[in-house]
Amino acid sequence: MLVANLSVLIDTVEKDACKNLIYRLYLVLRFLFDEMQGQQVTVNAQNQINANISLGSPVILKMNDTITMSSVGLLELAHREYQAGDYENAERHCMQLWRQDQTNTGVLLLLSSIHFQCRRLDKSAQFSTLAIKQNPLLAEAYSNLGNVYKERGQLQEALENYRHAVRLKPDFIDGYINLAAALVAAGDMEQAVQAYITALQYNPDLYCVRSDLGNLLKALGRLDEAKE
Structure with a gap:
C-alpha cells in the first residue's frame, strides 16, 4: 500500500527536486517489497520441502535460490533507475551484480546501454562484446554495438551489426528503427523505407x-504513400 501511495504521490508533486527524491524512495521501497516477496517464495519452497520430507518424497534442492531471487530484484531496480535516468545508481547496482556473475547477459546489456547514454562508447562496446561472447545469438547486443559504431560515424560497421541483429531476431523492432536511422545517415533512403515498413509489419x-x-x-x- 505504501508503494502504491508513493506512486500516486509522484504524479502530484510539482517540484522536480521533490519528485526525484520521492521517486528514488519509491524505487528503494519497491526493491524492498520485491525482496520481501522473494523471501516469502523461499519460505513457501521450504515449507514444500518439509512437506515432501514428511511424506518420504525425494527432494531436489536448487543452490542459491535466495541469491538468485535477490539478483533478479536488484536487476529490476537497476532497470527502473536506468529508465528514470539515474545512470549512476543503475551502474552501481549492475556492477554489484556483474561482480557476482560475469556471464549474466541481462546485466551486460544494461551496462552497455548505461555507458552509451553516458557517452562512454568504449565501455559500451566492451560490455556489448562481452554479451556477444556469452551468447552469439543475442540480437540486442549487436544492436547496442551498432549504436556505438553509428555514434562514432562508422556507418558501415553500424549497418552490419544492425542487419545481423534483425537477422537473428526478425521481430526486433528497435533493430529495424536503428537500422533505418543508420541507412538515412548513409543516404540509402529506399532501404530505410523498407526497414520502417518491416517494423510496422510486426507492429502496425x-x-x-x-x-x-x-x-x-x-x-x-x-x-x-506518406498519407497512408
Whole structure:
C-alpha cells in the first residue's frame, strides 16, 4: 500500500527536486517489497520441502535460490533507475551484480546501454562484446554495438551489426528503427523505407515509426504513400 501511495504521490508533486527524491524512495521501497516477496517464495519452497520430507518424497534442492531471487530484484531496480535516468545508481547496482556473475547477459546489456547514454562508447562496446561472447545469438547486443559504431560515424560497421541483429531476431523492432536511422545517415533512403515498413509489419501501432516513415516518404516526394 505504501508503494502504491508513493506512486500516486509522484504524479502530484510539482517540484522536480521533490519528485526525484520521492521517486528514488519509491524505487528503494519497491526493491524492498520485491525482496520481501522473494523471501516469502523461499519460505513457501521450504515449507514444500518439509512437506515432501514428511511424506518420504525425494527432494531436489536448487543452490542459491535466495541469491538468485535477490539478483533478479536488484536487476529490476537497476532497470527502473536506468529508465528514470539515474545512470549512476543503475551502474552501481549492475556492477554489484556483474561482480557476482560475469556471464549474466541481462546485466551486460544494461551496462552497455548505461555507458552509451553516458557517452562512454568504449565501455559500451566492451560490455556489448562481452554479451556477444556469452551468447552469439543475442540480437540486442549487436544492436547496442551498432549504436556505438553509428555514434562514432562508422556507418558501415553500424549497418552490419544492425542487419545481423534483425537477422537473428526478425521481430526486433528497435533493430529495424536503428537500422533505418543508420541507412538515412548513409543516404540509402529506399532501404530505410523498407526497414520502417518491416517494423510496422510486426507492429502496425508504432506511431513514432509511422511518423518517421511518413516524413521520409515526403522527403522522397512520395506524398501519396506518406498519407497512408
